[in-house]
Amino acid sequence: MKRAVAVFALLALFPLVMQSMDGLFYVSLASRILIYAIAATSLNLVLGYGGMVSFGHAAFFGAGAFVVGILSVEGVRSAWIAWPAAIAVAALAALVIGAMSLRTRGVYFIMITLAFAQMIYYIFVSLKTYGGDDGLSMPGRSTVGMDVNLRDELTWYYLVLALLALVLYGLKRLVHSRFGRVIDAIRENEARAEAIGFPVYRYKLLCFVISGAVAGLAGALIANQSNYVSPSLLHWIQSGTLMIMVILGGVGTLWGGLIGATVLLALEHLIADYRIGWVASLAPNYQDHAGLAIGIVLLTIVMLAPEGIAGLFRRRHA
């Protein structure tokens, strides 16, 4: 609890510090990171706590983004309508995809979730009315009324931060609830959970739908973040990136999604924005190749920290 208060106090202070240093760009970057943290956290619920390795989470993330994008182009700009719609559509997609995918196990589950996500990707790419390959530009951010202007970067940041806090709090409550214990039991030993009498399939499906809904919320936010919805949000590389964030941050840990999203995205920008003298003297153009450095960092982490970054801070159980 103390840790949570400290983390969120720091996150709340961050934009004020940045503003005094004239660094509003970093506030926008931070909002983006927090949105990805929500998406990664939603994946961590199924992947880490539920043990279901979904390789198609971009489907729900991107679907949420497209719902907001399409509604705004069609003139529905109110967040009170568009965001719940995004969450509902993502949850519905998760219900349909989950109902079919959860009949398979292991590697086949990974592949079938991937296949469904690719289907949704290609459907949106071929929707020429709504941008197709080029993506969809929105006329502006969603409106909430009550004299709150989401175009203001600070307001936007605090809204995203509040939603992340809500999601993390909800996740904590969920995994400690009876439902969470059952999900835990299913991950540890599915056959036993079934034998005790739990309707395993329905529990897993509900877990999958909740996760999809939260990913849809993150999608609604990412659409607003850049006022632009690209089909690349639905591409399998996006699913892979979310998965990397979770593995990097720590599978099945409360903070895993936030840590992973922060490390990955911040690293990307650090490499592009800060020129490190001794590296530059060896390789003058290294900043154009951020992927190389990120790849090397990821490989190093795989080899040295098998439990992700969160695992480094956890006390070893004797």
Add this chain to the structure above:
Amino acid sequence: MSTILFLEQTLNGVQFGLMLFLLAAGLTLVFGIMDMINLAHGSLYMVGAYFMASFVQATGSFWLGLPLALGATALVGAALEMTLLRRLYGRDHLTQVLATFAIILIANEAVRIAWGSQPIMLNAPPSLTGPVTLPGGLHYASYRLLIIGVGAAVALALYFLVAKTRVGMLVRAGASNREMAIAMGVNIRRLFTIVFALGAALCALAGAMLGPILAVQVGMGENILILAFVVIVIGGIGSIRGALVGSLLVGIVDTSGRAFLPLVFSAFLPPQLASAAGPAIASVLIYLLMAVVLYFRPQGLFPARG
């Protein structure tokens, strides 16, 4: 819908399917024997195509460049296996996904550094640029016929290798029960380096042959990788026969879907709807096929594990 068009699209489908098979064959063995998810397989395809472009330019000949590119990519594959991937076999699937995803990033940037960001042109051998007339009056690109020939020859050779030779027997033993194969004294480590180098060479062959038709560019491996995964899941993980049937199925369904679905739709839908729905459904078709196969045969069409 004339017979000639139908024939042409079927040939295109077979051609695409055979190239997919070259990728899927290596992937399915890696997956089947070592239970390893290797996302970096598509990177070997990309590296192979780039090697091909460079060697063809250096030697001035398509046919000299091809074996050089294959050999170089096989070396890269073997080196990758011995330095990095070998350490991942015992780890869980998530770690493998993370590590091989990192390798994709590194490979993409390495290629960008070595060859630049612009797509590279790779030309078909000059003697094979024109069309040939097939029986039935179909004019078909001779280079595409060559691809079909090479693909079919490799498929046959691979079948012979896996079904009739000692190495093939060890590979099949490893795929159907790795622990038992080790207990019987099979040197799985060495076998696997060989399999991986062979898989890399097959990737390079696919990249080199498809290079003149598709663009040689960074990221070319990522989309075809997913298709290769679809193929091996349809065919059954670890089965070469399954990979062949799966590739042809995916190749033909994908190609003919793109060619004929818009025509079929325009027959009974208003034109505007048909032109939108046709391509959308066509690109979804193979994933639909995979979902249906998995629903009825969760282990794929030809399960390798008994």
